[in-house]
Amino acid sequence: MAGPLTSMKILDFSTLLPGPYATMLLADMGAEVLRVEAPDRVDLTRVMPPHDAGVSTAHGFLNRGKQSLALNLKKEGSKEKILELVRDYDIVIEQFRPGVMDRLGIGYETLKAVNPGLIYCAITGYGQTGPYKDRAGHDINYLSLAGVSSHCGRAESGPPPMGIQIADVAGGSHHAVMGILAAVIHRQQTGEGQFVDISMTDAAFALNGMAGAACLAGGQEQRPETSLLNGGSFYDYYQTQDKRWLSVGSLEPQFSARLCDLLELPEMKSLALSQNPEHQKALKAALSEKIKQKTLAQWQEIFADVDACVEPVLTIAEAAEHPQLKARDMVIGVDRGDGTLQRQIGFPIKFEKTPAATTRIGQPIGEGNQKT
Template sequence: MKNPFSDLFILDFTHVYSGPYCTMLLADLGARVVKIERPGSGDDTRHYLPFKNGESGYFAYLNRNKESLTLDLKSPEGKRIALELMKKSDVVIENFSAGTMDRLGLGYEAAKAVKDDIIYASISGFGQSGPLCHKAAYDIIAQAMGGLLRLTGFPDQPPVKVGVSIADANAGIHMAFCLMAALYQRDHTGAGQYIDVSMMDTTMSVLENFVMQYTLNGVVPERSGNEHSASAPFDMYETKDDYVAVATGNNTQFSRMQAAMGMDIMSDPRFAENTLRRKNYKELRPILAAWMKEHTTADIVALFDRAAVPVAPVLGIDELVNHPQIRARGMIETQHHPVLGDLEMPGFPAKFSTMQTPVRKAAPLLGEDTDAILSGVLGLDEKTIAALKEKHIVEQHEKG
């Protein structure tokens, strides 16, 4: 069965993480994604660790199932080719600084002029409007400005960013969702539109109840380490040999937990129910921490799993990649790359009953598909393509 986006043509001007993650999700679902890259250097992540044989694993993961066309967008010929490709596209997506595509003559209005039902999407740090729209951003900037960094870490220590570029990924996921909504609307109305997604906005949108704590009660939340603002215990503890994460969200779970520990904690009025345990967690934590320290992580996980208490070891990446749950779910896919060889990477994080989302195509070498796209999509002949190469408007890199 065809995947839902197998007839979708996406012209992808994105780079680094937020945009490429978005278009990777759509490519995994079958879309044809043509990635436009700078001649000579390409996407910045082609130069990001880890490397093997001179190729980047970072780029290989985020750009699987895509094609690469090198194009000098600052040249008149490059701009003309980009506009011709927009005529063939369902979606155009970019994540340059606000206004960059307009200055190149390739913004939404230019795209709409050549294809009136185009869906044009922009991801940026702060959006296309507002006083910060031209401010430069990377993930840590969005985490800082979106409130996340201030909430992460321990109260007696400096703010800490989330270990991965979560603001980038979150913006990409939101954009993928918005593109699906826009495509659905176009199917029903025939109209395209412009979508503006900001990393600051999308970071703020996933701050759980922290914004509401302030707007509802005037409380300015601060860092609380691994604790939860509404439940206790909801924390990480040191064990006899490592660490363990434990979370109880209601009285039933905590009752099962104390029984598994062979203790009667709830008889103490300070800990009788969840709100009180949260309020008095400074007194509760040492009791739990002392018990955890006397047991190994494996023993605690086995004991609490039997009691249906949410618990987990704190997995390292090596343990995660080889975990039987991850393997059983098909979350590690093997892909053959012409330079990197066989490599394992995370698969698509959802399972469908009537379609597959395999890694069909390795991430392209820089400009690998230039000739095929110019000839196959735009109908340019060999002489014309050769002339473009001579002027360094485009480049073609062959597979190794």
């Protein structure tokens, strides 16, 4: 059986990462996604390296399972084409700055007049309102303004530039999917469409979770290396003899006891349970000294059958070969369009009745023109 969202038809005007990641998730779940792309202004993810068989790996992944419509929205006749499509594609997702779609003649109010049940999702850096609504930004800026960066990293070196785009994906993409699906449920109950306003900064601010609760309601501002989970305790990363890293998350008493026993540090068991910063520093120093005496492979063997919340820091290539991720089908083969397969990250939600699937990697620009 196909994915759970086979009844959804989405018109996608987004580029780069946040919007395309969101519509990729929806396409994996069975939604029909038609990407509208400017033929003379190529999306950066189509050309950015590295490439696989001549196709950008970023494009192949982010736009898998979608069709591509090449259409210059500024040219005569384009508006009419979109108005025709929106009668059938009743969900729109776009990523322009506020007002751009209105200036093109295909903003929410115009499209809603054609299809009153339209669900229109706009993803922007700062949202449709507020003094920053027209301001440019990137993931690092959204995380900074949202307070996330202030309590991450090390006290001496400051916040780290992350290897993943947290605000773009965890903020923009995932919240856009949630917002769209919630609006679909509302439409099923009432027949009404609506505008869904996604700010990546809002979403990043919401990710503060426990630290945000402590600050806003408890008056306690979290700083780097001051709390249980951000480096202020022995819950941390430790370098091994071969310059790799081991993650230690043995917070609960039973786990910290096993950790200390395996590392032959029984005298440290009481320190693991202490909230005294000096005790935590002493424990971290002892763990660091012990862990650097063996290689990562040796520690993996030692902890292989021990339930102590200790795991190796793997590269992406190593993670892809880990038996847990392989058992969960988190690496899949996706058709390049010629019958050969490209390895990609799999879909992370497992449905019992309607498993997610994808047909092929991102299409060449305009390949879907003849179908529309």
